[in-house]
Amino acid sequence: MPDLLLEIKSLSLMIQDVVLLNNINLKIHKGEAHILLGENGAGKSTLVKVLSGMHANYTGTITIEGKEIPLTSPDKALSSGIITLQQDTNLFGHLSIAENIFLDTQYNVQSVLHLSKKEKVVASQKILDDLTILLDSKQEVRHLNLAQQRMVEFAKISTLTPKLLILDEPGACLDEVGMAIALRVIENLLKKNVSIFYVTHEYKSISHLADFISVMRDGSLIKTTSATNYDSTNISKFIWGENYPDKYPKLKAKLGSETFCVEHLCSNFFKDISFSLYKSEILGITGLVGSGKSNLAKTILGINKFTEGNIYIDRLKADIHSPSAAINLGIAYVTSDLIESGLYLDLCALDNAFALGKHSGRNSIAHTKFEKKQFAKYSHRLNLQVDFNAIPLRFSGGERQKLLLMRWFMSSAKIFIFDEPTNNVDIASKIDIYNLINDLVSKGASVIFISSNIEELTGMCDRILVLRNGSIAYEARRDVPETFKQVYGFMTS
Amino acid sequence: MLPMERLNKIKAILTEKKQLDVSTLSAMLNVTETTVRRDLEKLENESFLIRTHGGALLCDDAQTASSLYVSNDVNETLYNSISSIAVHFINDGDVIFLGPGISTKYIARCLTQKRALTIVTNDLIVAHDCSQYSSNVQLMVPGGTVNPSNLQIYGRLTDLSLKSFLFDIAFFDIDGVSLTRGFTVSSLEKTYLIQDTMRIAKKNIAVCDYTKFSIDSTVSVGPLTTFQTVISNEQAPIEYKEYFFQNHIQLFGTFDAYRG
Numbered sequence: 001m002p003d004l005l006l007e008i009k010s011l012s013l014m015i016q017d018v019v020l021l022n023n024i025n026l027k028i029h030k031g032e033a034h035i036l037l038g039e040n041g042a043g044k045s046t047l048v049k050v051l052s053g054m055h056a057n058y059t060g061t062i063t064i065e066g067k068e069i070p071l072t073s074p075d076k077a078l079s080s081g082i083i084t085l086q087q088d089t090n091l092f093g094h095l096s097i098a099e100n101i102f103l104d105t106q107y108n109v110q111s112v113l114h115l116s117k118k119e120k121v122v123a124s125q126k127i128l129d130d131l132t133i134l135l136d137s138k139q140e141v142r143h144l145n146l147a148q149q150r151m152v153e154f155a156k157i158s159t160l161t162p163k164l165l166i167l168d169e170p171g172a173c174l175d176e177v178g179m180a181i182a183l184r185v186i187e188n189l190l191k192k193n194v195s196i197f198y199v200t201h202e203y204k205s206i207s208h209l210a211d212f213i214s215v216m217r218d219g220s221l222i223k224t225t226s227a228t229n230y231d232s233t234n235i236s237k238f239i240w241g242e243n244y245p246d247k248y249p250k251l252k253a254k255l256g257s258e259t260f261c262v263e264h265l266c267s268n269f270f271k272d273i274s275f276s277l278y279k280s281e282i283l284g285i286t287g288l289v290g291s292g293k294s295n296l297a298k299t300i301l302g303i304n305k306f307t308e309g310n311i312y313i314d315r316l317k318a319d320i321h322s323p324s325a326a327i328n329l330g331i332a333y334v335t336s337d338l339i340e341s342g343l344y345l346d347l348c349a350l351d352n353a354f355a356l357g358k359h360s361g362r363n364s365i366a367h368t369k370f371e372k373k374q375f376a377k378y379s380h381r382l383n384l385q386v387d388f389n390a391i392p393l394r395f396s397g398g399e400r401q402k403l404l405l406m407r408w409f410m411s412s413a414k415i416f417i418f419d420e421p422t423n424n425v426d427i428a429s430k431i432d433i434y435n436l437i438n439d440l441v442s443k444g445a446s447v448i449f450i451s452s453n454i455e456e457l458t459g460m461c462d463r464i465l466v467l468r469n470g471s472i473a474y475e476a477r478r479d480v481p482e483t484f485k486q487v488y489g490f491m492t493s
Numbered sequence: 494m495l496p497m498e499r500l501n502k503i504k505a506i507l508t509e510k511k512q513l514d515v516s517t518l519s520a521m522l523n524v525t526e527t528t529v530r531r532d533l534e535k536l537e538n539e540s541f542l543i544r545t546h547g548g549a550l551l552c553d554d555a556q557t558a559s560s561l562y563v564s565n566d567v568n569e570t571l572y573n574s575i576s577s578i579a580v581h582f583i584n585d586g587d588v589i590f591l592g593p594g595i596s597t598k599y600i601a602r603c604l605t606q607k608r609a610l611t612i613v614t615n616d617l618i619v620a621h622d623c624s625q626y627s628s629n630v631q632l633m634v635p636g637g638t639v640n641p642s643n644l645q646i647y648g649r650l651t652d653l654s655l656k657s658f659l660f661d662i663a664f665f666d667i668d669g670v671s672l673t674r675g676f677t678v679s680s681l682e683k684t685y686l687i688q689d690t691m692r693i694a695k696k697n698i699a700v701c702d703y704t705k706f707s708i709d710s711t712v713s714v715g716p717l718t719t720f721q722t723v724i725s726n727e728q729a730p731i732e733y734k735e736y737f738f739q740n741h742i743q744l745f746g747t748f749d750a751y752r753g
Contacts (some may be wrong), residue, residue, distance in 0.1 A: 218739070247719065247741040251581050381750035383727040409750050428734040432727055437748035442581070443753045 011060035038216035052084035053077035081163030084324040093142030173290030248459025265309035268297035270470035284461035332413035398429020513546035572599040574747035595667020617644035663694035669710035677710035
């Protein structure tokens with residue numbers, strides 16, 4: 001047995017009364033590839049963040065090479081030899097590839113501080129060429145797409161020798177060629193006795209390198225097993241547990257006629273997307289990061305342009321050339337993403353509630369009696385306990401979602417697009433959001449529910465479309481229960 | 494408002510206030526005074542009231558005879574919203590048990606849109622409202638002893654007659670829900686009835702408005718995991734929402750925010 005590198009003992013993390021991690025125990029040995037599997041929302045990324053020093057207020061102990069080290073800052077993690085490749089790429093857009101590769105020097109084998117710009121370009125070009133990455137090291141990173149940026153990160157990692165490398169969903173946006181390069185980098189690091197902690201949905205691609213596998217669910221580590229004992233047919237049972245979607249309050253509503261339809265929609269991010277949405281239907285859309293699901297939503301909302309195809313609302317051709325056109329046609333957009341949501345964090349709740357285009361003539365200094373009355377009425381209906389002049393910056397995730405919903409409920413929207421509505425939302429507000437969706441569909445609205453949490457989708461949706469590399473790979477239906485069980489496989493394989 | 498509904502409203506108001514004048518009634522019900530007078534005339538024919546100049550007096554006999562059937566429920570909107578969720582579970586042709594209590598009475602009132610339903614209840618008030626509002630369903634009442642204070646039927650005869658059914662869904666009105674004592678109801682016989690009926694129903698649903706949370710009633714029905722589905726209001730306390738979700742129990746709320 002090789003030496004123990006990292007040991008986590010009874011690690012727990014609570015933020016605002018929400019238990020994110022619950023009594024985690026985990027060991028990683030030197031030169032070992034340890035794979036962490038789990039559903040979205042299982043707590044994988046939270047664990048990664050603790051290990052990279054981004055959640056200082058955890059309880060429990062983390063021991064590295066026999067010494068207990070409190071990982072209270074990203075700096076502590078780095079100096080303990082832990083490097084993390086986060087889910088989002090973390091490169092400097094305005095610097096060149098060469099400069100990005102040689103940015104942190106702390107773990108570089110050779111000292112590069114004295115390298116001139118020209119030498120960096122030559123050295124990094126060699127690294128790229130060795131890895132068969134077809135990029136020019138002089139290029140600025142902001143001109144690269146997501147997959148190319150990921151490749152630059154792997155090129156950078158290949159120059160480093162940390163004790164532990166943590167990768168959070170590294171394959172999410174990579175094609176087969178990119179994945180092969182990434183795996184080659186990982187294999188080389190393993191040969192140098194670097195330990196790998198690989199967090200993923202997609203077990204197959206990394207299976208030949210895996211030594212140990214752990215599975216997380218609902219913030220707990222439920223199983224650790226050696227890769228040779230792993231029975232892949234049981235994968236979904238491991239990840240979901242025995243009784244999965246029953247806890248979701250799915251209200252059966254009778255489906256009506258077609259209210260929304262896209263036909264052969266094409267853009268730079270996806271190709272030939274066709275689907276219909278019916279009155280009172282909840283249509284789930286899922287896929288990995290980079291599958292095109294968020295871009296599809298933005299296209300329907302008129303933010304992104306499409307190159308080919310048509311959109312129909314109530315069987316009439318709809319001209320959605322801008323977000324305001326989409327709003328006028330009755331399309332609402334609700335997301336937990338703060339930047340995309342359209343909430344003004346420093347304006348009061350009342351101004352936010354009345355922020356739609358049709359209210360543009362209103363006087364935002366003098367709040368009218370009518371507006372206050374309307375606000376009070378809707379906050380009661382939405383079970384939202386906030387003051388009308390409070391600022392959303394201080395709201396919880398659930399309160400922000402409800403404020404956003406209030407805005408749309410006061411409009412006459414008929415088609416609601418929810419994009420990851422329950423991310424960063426506490427359980428009680430989640431239940432409220434699910435029940436609010438029930439309220440929508442039982443009164444004849446249609447819902448497009450975009451999420452990477454398959455459990456939530458199988459719990460709430462009537463149909464689920466799985467997007468992969470920009471096209472629809474699978475359609476699952478609630479009335480054919482076997483198809484719902486296939487969603488996970490189609491999303492990842 | 495339907496005429497029938499209006500008559501019931503007048504009965505309810507009069508039962509409470511004992512006497513009323515026409516103009517107040519017309520304002521309360523938002524109908525003309527002529528309509529109110531016509532309604533009062535009808536009720537006088539039923540000997541429910543005696544008309545006076547410009548108003549009406551409650552007949553004393555009438556009060557004692559029908560007071561249990563007249564609903565004086567304060568939280569009517571609460572119960573209505575819960576029953577509007579509950580009817581989504583009911584399919585045409587189902588055999589349904591409605592347990593004793595107020596919330597189930599409101600479920601019995603909204604079954605007009607359903608076809609070929611069979612409703613079984615041991616609560617005569619539920620049966621009364623079912624036949625009055627949803628006369629399209631087949632209504633069955635088990636035998637047994639009637640408790641005069643609440644018009645619910647219990648006893649060995651009740652158990653025997655309920656055993657012959659196989660229910661598609663059973664709805665149970667719950668009197669108290671707490672994290673420490675689970676689901677509780679007000680009497681031992683109600684608990685036995687719920688526990689026995691749960692065994693012969695394919696789906697069991699607990700119905701309790703949010704005021705029932707963090708309250709212990711007299712007798713325990715079982716732990717919080719007894720029912721797979723609970724229908725309540727969105728105002729249910731946060732800790733219960735968390736508990737139910739983490740224990741794989743569906744909790745339905747009654748949001749009424751969207752205006753279509």
